[in-house]
Structures are given as structure tokens and as C-alpha cells.
Amino acid sequence: MSSQIKDQEAAAQEEIWKFILGFTPTAVVKCAIELGIPDILENCEFPITLADLASKLKCPESPLYRIMRFLIHYKVFQEKPISETSVGYSQTPLSRLLTRNGNNSMADLLLLESNQIMLAPWHKLSAWVLGNEDSPFEATHGKDLWGFVATNPSHSKLYNDGTACDARAGVRAVIEGCPEVFQGVRTLVDVGGGDGTTLRLIVEACPWIKGINFDLPHVVSVAPACVGVEHVGGSMFDRVPKADAVYLMKILHGWADEDCVAILKKCREAIPQDTGKVIVVDAVVGREDDHEFKGVGLMLDLVMIAHTSNGKQRTTKEWSNVFHEAGFTRYTIKHIRAYQSLIEAYP
Numbered sequence: 001m002s003s004q005i006k007d008q009e010a011a012a013q014e015e016i017w018k019f020i021l022g023f024t025p026t027a028v029v030k031c032a033i034e035l036g037i038p039d040i041l042e043n044c045e046f047p048i049t050l051a052d053l054a055s056k057l058k059c060p061e062s063p064l065y066r067i068m069r070f071l072i073h074y075k076v077f078q079e080k081p082i083s084e085t086s087v088g089y090s091q092t093p094l095s096r097l098l099t100r101n102g103n104n105s106m107a108d109l110l111l112l113e114s115n116q117i118m119l120a121p122w123h124k125l126s127a128w129v130l131g132n133e134d135s136p137f138e139a140t141h142g143k144d145l146w147g148f149v150a151t152n153p154s155h156s157k158l159y160n161d162g163t164a165c166d167a168r169a170g171v172r173a174v175i176e177g178c179p180e181v182f183q184g185v186r187t188l189v190d191v192g193g194g195d196g197t198t199l200r201l202i203v204e205a206c207p208w209i210k211g212i213n214f215d216l217p218h219v220v221s222v223a224p225a226c227v228g229v230e231h232v233g234g235s236m237f238d239r240v241p242k243a244d245a246v247y248l249m250k251i252l253h254g255w256a257d258e259d260c261v262a263i264l265k266k267c268r269e270a271i272p273q274d275t276g277k278v279i280v281v282d283a284v285v286g287r288e289d290d291h292e293f294k295g296v297g298l299m300l301d302l303v304m305i306a307h308t309s310n311g312k313q314r315t316t317k318e319w320s321n322v323f324h325e326a327g328f329t330r331y332t333i334k335h336i337r338a339y340q341s342l343i344e345a346y347p
Ligand SMILES: C[S@@+](CC[C@H](N)C(=O)[O-])C[C@H]1O[C@@H](n2cnc3c(N)ncnc32)[C@H](O)[C@@H]1O
Pocket: 146, 163, 164, 166, 167, 170, 191, 192, 193, 194, 195, 198, 214, 215, 216, 219, 234, 235, 236, 237, 248, 249, 250, 251
């Protein structure tokens, strides 16, 4: 056996453990979030010793040492010198994304995706591949995600808080990557806008816009009031409130092609046929460029299998098909610093 093959096999013997125990980093980061460790470190002017951290957490040092040792190895936290003889724990750019209330926090999305309700359907993936399950989520919980969220207030909050994390990141990438997308738009309806986080950020950045946050009645009924944003309840399959432009972020990826066409037709009916547009913020998979978020798009494609009935992340060709079928004459795609791209479709 050549030394090259021996080396490849040795590397595989190491690599396989990332799949055998790949859930460990998520579980330990979830533990750190629940203990509030990123928030404690964020509020420390200097690196904090194990003893001081254990004291703040009122926990023994030994288990905490092992958790922090693991998270330093995974570069979630770092150790920095406190004196010539001692070191302490401090933040990294990654752990700053795990504080509970930071503007860029992704903590609530990690708590959502690692929640048992969201993890359980993953165990039905092989049955789905064999065609024995329509939807892992429905096969596991007896109803789809919206039905589950509507009847389980605790999961509804978990879902809204988690989705709001990703909305902040998505809107930030849109505004930083393509601010001109909102030029000339006076009224904007966010279809499936959730608790209104997206429109709150958009009208803050673009105060000339009047926002209409459109989602299911039980969702908008608990959406916080926001200046410049009107909450409207209804279904995107029935009617979309009229506006200069429609905004669809993380919506179409959750639905089959025929549902997307139905949604897009309702959106097209809601905008001026000569000057209106539909702004879609969603992943484009199968892109030619090897961009940094490629893996995220592929992971979210499998999230759509686990958590939706027929959702999927779409290729450029698949996007073209649904826009054409829905009666749009042209569309543009702009890649932004996010796992999503910015797609503008015109009637
Ligand atoms: C993944 S969330 C996206 C929320 C938000 N656009 C974002 O990017 O964070 C999907 C949203 O679609 C909403 N939704 C589901 N079915 C809907 C329907 N028939 N009409 C309007 N909204 C719907 C859900 O309530 C949820 O808020």
C-alpha cells in the first residue's frame, strides 16, 4: 500500500470522528449559552480566571474547566494572560455572537435549531429518502411547524426569537450589500414578516418607507408595535396587501414549487405592474463561485427536508422556473455577504 494511501486512510480515521461525535460542539455551545458564559465574559474588562467564573456561576471548577477547555480548543473562547503567572478566559468574535442580547447575536437561533422539537425529525431522514415519510417534522409531531408553533406558545417564542436572529443578519447583509434595493420604494410589504423584526430594521435604515408586516393572524397578534410598521394578519395564499414592493425573506425556500408560484402570483397582484418588484432574500445553491456560505446553503436545504413538507433551497435554474411560471418577465440576482442572495423579480 503506497504511503499516500496510508496517509489518506490515517486522515480518514481521524475525520470520521467529526461525524461520530459531530453533535458535541453544538451541545457544548448550547451549554455555554444557557450558563450565560459569553455574557459574563462580555461584561468583564479583563480576562476572567476559572475560579472567578466558577464563582459567578456558583458551580464547581472541575466540570467548568472541561467545558472551557473544549470551547477553547474549538476557538469559541480564548485564553489571555492576566499576569506573568496566570491566564484567564476572554471573548472571541465567535463568542460575541453567542451573547443573549447582542445586536448580532445568533444564540437564540442555535437554541431553536438544537431544541429537541427541531432535532427529533432529523432521525426520520432516511425514511424520508426512501419515500416512507412525507415530512419528518409532521411524522414526528403530527402537525407541520406552523401548526405546532400555533398550539405551543413556548415553542412559538423559541421560534420567533430564533428567526429574529437570522432576520437581523439577513437585513444587515441586504442593507450593507445593496442599499439601492429600497430606493424609490415608499411602501413595502414583508410577506411572512414574523414579529416585524425585519421591517423594523428596514424602516430604521430607510425612514422614507412605510412598512406593512404581513403574517398569519396568530403571529402578528403578538408582534410588538413599531413606528412606521403596520401589522396585518392573513394568508399569503389568499391575498397580499398592496405596496410598491414585496419583500420575501426565508419564505419561498419552505415551500414546493407550486406553492411558491401561488405565493409569487399573489405578490405580483399586490404591486404596480409597471414600477413594482418582488424582493426575494433566500439562498441560491449550486452557484459557480465557491463562496464562504456555500455549506450553510446546503445545510439549510436539509433543514427544509427535516422541518418543512416540500421546502428546498433552489438553484438559479429552479428560481428562474418559479418566477417564469408566476408570470414575472425578468429577475436579477445579487450575491451579498450572507448565505442568502438578493433576488429582484419584475412583473
Ligand atoms: C421562516 S419564517 C421567516 C420569517 C421572516 N421572513 C424572516 O426572514 O425571519 C416564515 C414565516 O412565514 C409565515 N407564514 C407561514 N405560512 C404563512 C401564510 N400562509 N401566510 C403568511 N405568512 C405565513 C410564518 O408564520 C413565519 O413567520
